[in-house]
Amino acid sequence: MHTMKRAIAVMALATPAVLGFVGIAEAQDKFKLGMAVGGNTCCEWMKAQGDVARAIAEQNGWDYVELSNNNDPATALKNAQIFVQEGVDAVIQFNGQPSSNPAISAVMKQANIPIVTYDIADPGMYFVGIDNLGAGIAGGEALGKIIKEKWNCEPDLVISSEGAGAGIVNEWRTGGMRTGVKNICPDIPAEKYVSFEGSGDAAVALQPARDLLAANPNAVKMAVVGINDGGVLGLINAAEQLGRADEVIGWGQDGAFITGDNVNPHLVGSVFYFLEGYAVYAVRDVIKPVADGNTPPLKADAGDPASKVQPCPVTAEQAKSVPDMPERVAQLLAAPAGTTAYDLFCPNKG
């Protein structure tokens, strides 16, 4: 019996090594696009980014492979290796955990596969994304005007819901919003600016936001900025739980929670990026040229991107005229090729 047990164990352990030698060659003639979606359950737009990329790939007659990064850096790297194995010709990714980006770049470079990254730059990847600093300042200035009108530029606190994991993007967006508020209300004392780490996620932000509110029991007039709508909502939700939401106003980034039937009334505005529609930019400026054999020069710097997405600041009132995400996706896919969501939906087009 022991011999049999040992035999089964050895066979099972050795199987991957033995079967690994089975070489599989797959014939491929069509252009194949790989898409790694963010995979964080926080946000509907992460799935929508894949839906739009898939639809555009189909419109172009390309093969399409989609994987989820599961919001995990190791999974993102594993996905890059799967894309190489699948023989894709180009990759688009959103990697919310960008610490694995250098390794992903190395894998893609070795395989000679161009890769587009959304919103978080890496030297080895084509950057497609929002003008984060511009979006931050625009949102901050819009909120500053409300602070000036409502509280005569004398809030008790200006709270930042940080997302430090996003690195420079957090500094641009959240810091940019503080700069925007200061542009309108330059005399708010420095000690009124406080921060907490919300990780850009309403659920994660809830507890640290409660702690911050508990540490500031007398604050009533509170303005909230943050790396995205989710992070800002974390503080608003905490204030509601503590019965202190009456005079909280928040202005988010990304526009993820400013449309639909259940917009929080304390979220007074946001900056639409129309994240679901990034594939239009990526395909137009990088993927299509690659498919046509005209690979463009690598533009990896967020300051000089391969394709820049226009920010669209809106008040909650203005956002009511913007369709919710499923409708936007449907309209975007029905529009002529190359039409961006900004073109279709931004109520304040410059």
Add this chain to the structure above:
Amino acid sequence: MTDTALKSEPADYVLPHHPVRDFLTGSVASIGITFILVLAVGLFWVGPKFVSFGNVSIMGTFLIVPLIVGAFAGFALLSGVVDLSIGSMVGFSSAIFALLLSMGWDPFSAAAVTLAFCLFFGAINAVAIVGFGAEPIAATLGMLVALRGITWVLLGTQGAIFAFNIELFNLVSTQVFGLPLFFLLAIGLTLLAALIVTRTRIGRHVQAVGGDDKAAARAGISVKRVRAGALLLSAFGAGLGGIVFAGQLGSAARATGLGLEFQVYAALMIGGYSILRGGVGNPIGGALGLLAVAGVSNILDLLAISPYYVNIIVGLLLLAAVLLDRLRGGDAFE
């Protein structure tokens, strides 16, 4: 009812002994069969691509860290102490290692210092649990939280340390016979651990201490020394895992190692270990548990099915392993 009475009268649900049934429900055989079933399902659903050269290599690459961590943490489980801090230790190790690399240290010196730090924290676990009789779950849960905090401090406001080193990346990505060298080394480590557990006096002492520490002490085995050694090994393995992780990713981040303790222990339990009952399990069973879970995850990846289903399947496998353990009589079977 006494313990003796309990042992002599197994519960109604316990299957009666039969050589073939005992064999099939044994920990290594059952996980071995499970693994072969996963392979069969993969071949049926995904096709030959599932066992292709490149795909096995990808699975192997991402099993290196769990295999290393599991092989060492298994000693702690066998000795009757569960070390919940292994995931945080991996994160901490990767952060220290990446920090030292970013300061210009050479990888080998950085690895040595990192492992020394990990052994230091492992020694704190050992002192708390062995020296002061602290409950292992409580003590290592405290270490889990503390190490996570230290890691976040090290990572700073950016939440990550980028230390991409192409030579190190190439080293951990080295392929031998078409498979990752470090994966083969991790399999070798597992086999070595299995050899130690089943064929050496040290291994028998570890199992004896985990099975019944009082009986082991009466037999002249130093229970404290064995458990302290096992906790140090567990910390060392997690440290090693963190170093490999940082080499693979070229960075350390807050997410590094997060939840790894659940991934590893779930797989070890599926493979026949017990979290609360020492003396049970075999490193080969643990490795097969990891391979089976990785296989399931890979099937879902290749079929572009949401990875969240992996958790459901792992949960069901775990439940099946627990039920199987009860059906075969738990302690009595061992």
